[in-house]
Amino acid sequence: MAKRPISIKQVADAAGVSTATVSNVFSGKKPVNDDLAARVRDAAKKLGYRVNRAASNLRSGQSRVVTVMVPDLSDPYFTSLVTEIEEHAQRDGYQIIVANTKDDVETERGRVSALLSWQPDGMIVVPTSDNIPEQLLQVKDEVPIVITDRGIQTKEFDVVRVDNAAAGKMVASHLLEFGHRRVLVVASDMQISGVYDRCNGAIERIRAAGAQSDLVEVGPVPDRAAAHLARWLVKNPMPTAIFAVTDMTTLATLTCLAELKAEVGYDVSVVGYDDYPWMVARRTPITAVRQPVEQIAEAVWTLLLRRMNGDDSQIEVLPLECELRVRASSQPIEKTEETRGRRGRAASEVK
Amino acid sequence: MAKRPISIKQVADAAGVSTATVSNVFSGKKPVNDDLAARVRDAAKKLGYRVNRAASNLRSGQSRVVTVMVPDLSDPYFTSLVTEIEEHAQRDGYQIIVANTKDDVETERGRVSALLSWQPDGMIVVPTSDNIPEQLLQVKDEVPIVITDRGIQTKEFDVVRVDNAAAGKMVASHLLEFGHRRVLVVASDMQISGVYDRCNGAIERIRAAGAQSDLVEVGPVPDRAAAHLARWLVKNPMPTAIFAVTDMTTLATLTCLAELKAEVGYDVSVVGYDDYPWMVARRTPITAVRQPVEQIAEAVWTLLLRRMNGDDSQIEVLPLECELRVRASSQPIEKTEETRGRRGRAASEVK
DNA sequence: TTGTAAGCGTTATCAA
DNA sequence: TTGATAACGCTTACAA
Numbered sequence: 001m002a003k004r005p006i007s008i009k010q011v012a013d014a015a016g017v018s019t020a021t022v023s024n025v026f027s028g029k030k031p032v033n034d035d036l037a038a039r040v041r042d043a044a045k046k047l048g049y050r051v052n053r054a055a056s057n058l059r060s061g062q063s064r065v066v067t068v069m070v071p072d073l074s075d076p077y078f079t080s081l082v083t084e085i086e087e088h089a090q091r092d093g094y095q096i097i098v099a100n101t102k103d104d105v106e107t108e109r110g111r112v113s114a115l116l117s118w119q120p121d122g123m124i125v126v127p128t129s130d131n132i133p134e135q136l137l138q139v140k141d142e143v144p145i146v147i148t149d150r151g152i153q154t155k156e157f158d159v160v161r162v163d164n165a166a167a168g169k170m171v172a173s174h175l176l177e178f179g180h181r182r183v184l185v186v187a188s189d190m191q192i193s194g195v196y197d198r199c200n201g202a203i204e205r206i207r208a209a210g211a212q213s214d215l216v217e218v219g220p221v222p223d224r225a226a227a228h229l230a231r232w233l234v235k236n237p238m239p240t241a242i243f244a245v246t247d248m249t250t251l252a253t254l255t256c257l258a259e260l261k262a263e264v265g266y267d268v269s270v271v272g273y274d275d276y277p278w279m280v281a282r283r284t285p286i287t288a289v290r291q292p293v294e295q296i297a298e299a300v301w302t303l304l305l306r307r308m309n310g311d312d313s314q315i316e317v318l319p320l321e322c323e324l325r326v327r328a329s330s331q332p333i334e335k336t337e338e339t340r341g342r343r344g345r346a347a348s349e350v351k
Numbered sequence: 352m353a354k355r356p357i358s359i360k361q362v363a364d365a366a367g368v369s370t371a372t373v374s375n376v377f378s379g380k381k382p383v384n385d386d387l388a389a390r391v392r393d394a395a396k397k398l399g400y401r402v403n404r405a406a407s408n409l410r411s412g413q414s415r416v417v418t419v420m421v422p423d424l425s426d427p428y429f430t431s432l433v434t435e436i437e438e439h440a441q442r443d444g445y446q447i448i449v450a451n452t453k454d455d456v457e458t459e460r461g462r463v464s465a466l467l468s469w470q471p472d473g474m475i476v477v478p479t480s481d482n483i484p485e486q487l488l489q490v491k492d493e494v495p496i497v498i499t500d501r502g503i504q505t506k507e508f509d510v511v512r513v514d515n516a517a518a519g520k521m522v523a524s525h526l527l528e529f530g531h532r533r534v535l536v537v538a539s540d541m542q543i544s545g546v547y548d549r550c551n552g553a554i555e556r557i558r559a560a561g562a563q564s565d566l567v568e569v570g571p572v573p574d575r576a577a578a579h580l581a582r583w584l585v586k587n588p589m590p591t592a593i594f595a596v597t598d599m600t601t602l603a604t605l606t607c608l609a610e611l612k613a614e615v616g617y618d619v620s621v622v623g624y625d626d627y628p629w630m631v632a633r634r635t636p637i638t639a640v641r642q643p644v645e646q647i648a649e650a651v652w653t654l655l656l657r658r659m660n661g662d663d664s665q666i667e668v669l670p671l672e673c674e675l676r677v678r679a680s681s682q683p684i685e686k687t688e689e690t691r692g693r694r695g696r697a698a699s700e701v702k
Numbered sequence: 703t704t705g706t707a708a709g710c711g712t713t714a715t716c717a718a
Numbered sequence: 719t720t721g722a723t724a725a726c727g728c729t730t731a732c733a734a
Contacts, residue, residue: 050467051468053468053469054404054405054406054409054414054469054470055409057405058403058405061355073430074427074431074434076425079425079427083425086424095448097448100437114446117402117403119403139399222628251628251632252632254629255632258636276629277602278629280606280609281602281606282609282633283614
């Protein structure tokens with residue numbers, strides 16, 4: 001059924017040269033006489049020839065493939081990470097193969113195997129959990145691996161990460177400066193170390209300032225997260241500020257506040273995580289922590305590239321800094337008091 | 352430097368069998384005695400063996416690879432499409448390779464070549480423009496290709512598409528039912544046939560009802576789009592309803608209305624395109640057209656699979672229907688009149 | 703600068 | 719059911 005495509009041999013015959021010459025024309029590894037090169041290209045074009053990666057990889061032992069594994073392709077943060085990485089890969093002559101683990105350890109295991117069969121020259125991994133799949137431990141001497149975003153700091157792998165604790169502290173300081181003394185931190189899953197660090201960074205600083213900080217862990221499922229948070233807000237006195245430490249919890253928080261008819265920036269200040277276009281497409285734009293995706297992607301790529309080029313030295317990668325985009329959703333405490341006061345509502349009424 | 356990984360030969364030796372047997376154990380194409388199979392698996396595990404796709408592809412002529420090319424990986428619609436397709440592919444034993452053309456015809460050309468070198472068994476393409484890259488025309492007899500979302504209806508390729516005109520009409524009817532008589536349609540790029548069809552569907556129906564419908568084409572760049580729309584809105588009397596025909600124009604529209612301090616659902620009704628979580632995380636959730644991504648992905652995959660299995664028959668794929676998620680951002684005209692009236696503003700004042 | 707030929711790891715054919 | 723062996727298309731010594 002599937003007849004085989006044009007091979008290098010056919011091109012060589014058509015151009016009246018050897019296969020080696022054809023190979024050299026396309027790889028550029030050895031110089032080829034211009035006339036011959038032209039003749040080869042002509043023949044190739046006429047026949048519709050394209051190098052067969054499989055054969056090329058097999059013979060050379062170099063796949064020029066880098067795999068990228070992320071926990072959730074529907075998360076815009078990971079998509080942008082992938083997009084950035086692809087850019088770098090492209091430029092350096094690598095192809096990337098993306099795998100989505102769907103935040104599931106089983107799937108992750110399966111994907112690792114599938115990816116390894118490509119004989120990648122390198123791997124970029126955002127682990128689903130802090131437990132890095134053991135298959136990766138097995139192959140870590142054969143293929144360079146760079147971990148990012150999730151996974152615990154380890155001496156086993158190169159890791160590029162953001163300073164999550166610092167990000168949490170930054171948000172806390174911002175809210176404290178605005179006079180907030182009751183801040184709710186909304187976490188998805190504290191098992192994820194990045195989430196844990198952000199929360200802790202924020203809470204510590206707030207408490208150190210003698211203010212009050214609570215934590216709700218709403219789980220990883222969006223719908224349930226909003227409901228969970230709503231229950232908490234009804235049971236407890238309304239905080240004056242909320243810090244949502246992930247993309248998803250930001251959405252859950254806003255959904256929840258909308259349902260409770262609490263007005264963002266007035267009744268309560270909100271700081272979200274990750275910075276997306278929709279956050280600005282609102283009457284009250286959302287203050288948010290922006291992760292430096294471009295820098296992260298670049299750090300990941302250059303690190304991996306060094307490893308792929310055989311650099312075995314101890315490379316220390318410093319944690320990257322996040323940035324706070326201050327917008328109208330976070331306001332000085334006076335605004336909140338004024339709002340709640342004007343409505344003749346005590347804090348307890350806005351549940 | 353890069354020592355070659357374990358080969359089938361080494362496993363065969365370790366297990367005391369032939370390479371053919373090892374191959375059969377892993378491919379399952381021929382039955383193997385249980386004892387032998389166990390021995391092989393043991394040896395393989397011990398050695399850390401994994402089949403080499405390159406060699407396997409080369410010999411069998413079957414890559415079990417399907418490529419997916421999309422214009423913009425940062426567009427959540429395409430991400431979800433890719434995610435859905437991957438699911439199907441996975442189930443049927445195919446690996447997908449994703450390429451992002453970044454809405455650029457040059458990049459697209461480059462990517463097509465790169466993808467073809469994988470010798471894919473099938474290709475799924477969302478063309479950047481209506482002009483399907485000519486390289487695809489050249490290979491369309493060698494490898495099955497399914498086009499979706501963009502690209503003009505053609506007899507050359509199998510196409511899975513949504514009924515864009517119908518979607519436009521649906522929105523128009525919704526707004527007409529609510530009594531709106533001045534509807535603005537916000538398009539990104541009318542060169543994209545889907546966008547064109549949506550606009551036209553909507554505008555035709557509105558005009559057929561004797562109501563007024565204007566069109567602004569704001570271009571493909573988000574920032575400029577909002578500014579462009581803002582200029583239009585200032586120069587013209589405020590419509591009572593706006594239909595944004597893409598994800599990006601929806602965002603641009605909302606950004607713009609927020610800047611103009613026009614309240615969505617009150618001063619003006621808004622219908623957006625594509626349905627995302629952020630649309631609900633607002634005080635006024637957005638009415639939106641939801642494309643049936645799952646159905647589209649499934650249709651694409653089953654069609655491609657049939658072609659990959661050698662089905663040459665004429666297959667007609669019916670256009671799929673979109674759905675309207677009605678929410679608070681679209682309101683009966685009375686609400687708008689009331690709002691504008693109460694504020695003591697004529698339509699002209701809310702510019 | 704070009705050609706010859708071996709061999710990468712796998713699968714398919716054929717024989718046992 | 720298993721094994722021996724050729725061949726897939728390419729790259730790369732090495733020879734010319």
